[in-house]
Amino acid sequence: MKDYNANIAGLSLGFFSILTSIVYFSVNPINGGFREFIIPFIPIANEPGTIKFIGSIIIAGIWGYFLGFTFVYIYNFYQRKFD
Amino acid sequence: MKKIEPYPIASALFFIFEIFYIICMAGKFILIQLNINGFWHMHKLWEKILPGFNGLTLLSFTLGLIEVGLGAYIAVYIIVPTYNRLIRNKINDKEITRKTFNVRFKTLLFTILSYFTFLFIVCFVYDLLVPQYLNMSIIWKILLPGFSDLTFLSFLIGIFDIIIYSFYSASIIAGVLNYFDKGQVINIK
Numbered sequence: 001m002k003d004y005n006a007n008i009a010g011l012s013l014g015f016f017s018i019l020t021s022i023v024y025f026s027v028n029p030i031n032g033g034f035r036e037f038i039i040p041f042i043p044i045a046n047e048p049g050t051i052k053f054i055g056s057i058i059i060a061g062i063w064g065y066f067l068g069f070t071f072v073y074i075y076n077f078y079q080r081k082f083d
Numbered sequence: 084m085k086k087i088e089p090y091p092i093a094s095a096l097f098f099i100f101e102i103f104y105i106i107c108m109a110g111k112f113i114l115i116q117l118n119i120n121g122f123w124h125m126h127k128l129w130e131k132i133l134p135g136f137n138g139l140t141l142l143s144f145t146l147g148l149i150e151v152g153l154g155a156y157i158a159v160y161i162i163v164p165t166y167n168r169l170i171r172n173k174i175n176d177k178e179i180t181r182k183t184f185n186v187r188f189k190t191l192l193f194t195i196l197s198y199f200t201f202l203f204i205v206c207f208v209y210d211l212l213v214p215q216y217l218n219m220s221i222i223w224k225i226l227l228p229g230f231s232d233l234t235f236l237s238f239l240i241g242i243f244d245i246i247i248y249s250f251y252s253a254s255i256i257a258g259v260l261n262y263f264d265k266g267q268v269i270n271i272k
Contacts, residue, residue: 005170008169009166011165012169015161015162015165037221040221041219070198071198074194
């Protein structure tokens with residue numbers, strides 16, 4: 001039986017990623033602008049401008065969706081297998 | 084489909100992060116005492132993500148401990164209610180299912196292992212193709228002790244680390260969820 005909805009789990013984690021990235025990108029210029037870990041995942045994160053800022057947040061949301069969806073999809077697969 | 088009760092999940096994540104944090108810091112502290120450098124980088128992760136945390140001092144350690152615990156609860160109390168709100172129209176299952184530790188542990192172990200192995204392999208292959216400043220393995224180099232470059236030996240060490248992490252995470256999550264199962268229904272349907 002499929003217990004959890006992978007699509008909605010992805011959306012939930014995507015929403016969380018968007019919130020986190022807004023906080024991170026807002027606070028980051030204040031604490032020194034360290035983005036070494038973010039650049040590989042969001043290549044436009046280091047570029048100035050409102051469009052790039054919004055783009056970075058959208059990419060963070062897509063990453064969140066992908067990670068949440070994949071996890072629950074795999075979980076459902078193994079649950080069907082072992083239950 | 085099920086709604087999820089956030090408190091057990093938050094508690095599981097709390098224990099996972101707190102124990103992981105203590106191991107990261109204790110490992111670094113012990114290796115410094117033994118004059119071993121260049122192997123253990125996991126404390127760097129906390130330096131980047133925890134406000135006010137700046138090294139191996141007692142104050143920083145305590146501050147980090149509080150922030151990691153709070154972070155676990157905040158993350159779960161944002162993600163799970165969002166999930167429950169989005170799924171509320173699709174709930175049709177009225178039965179309550181309780182799972183044994185073994186079933187839950189096995190499912191979680193294979194899920195976490197497959198999930199992180201998949202991500203690790205994708206990042207590893209991607210990094211072989213792109214310039215160094217776009218290497219996603221920067222995050223794995225911090226999280227996986229012994230994983231240092233894009234060689235086959237490093238890859239095997241990384242997979243070994245992921246197996247250890249998967250056992251650790253699955254045991255804690257299954258243990259905490261089963262503990263809450265005894266006292267209350269964790270899946271509200």
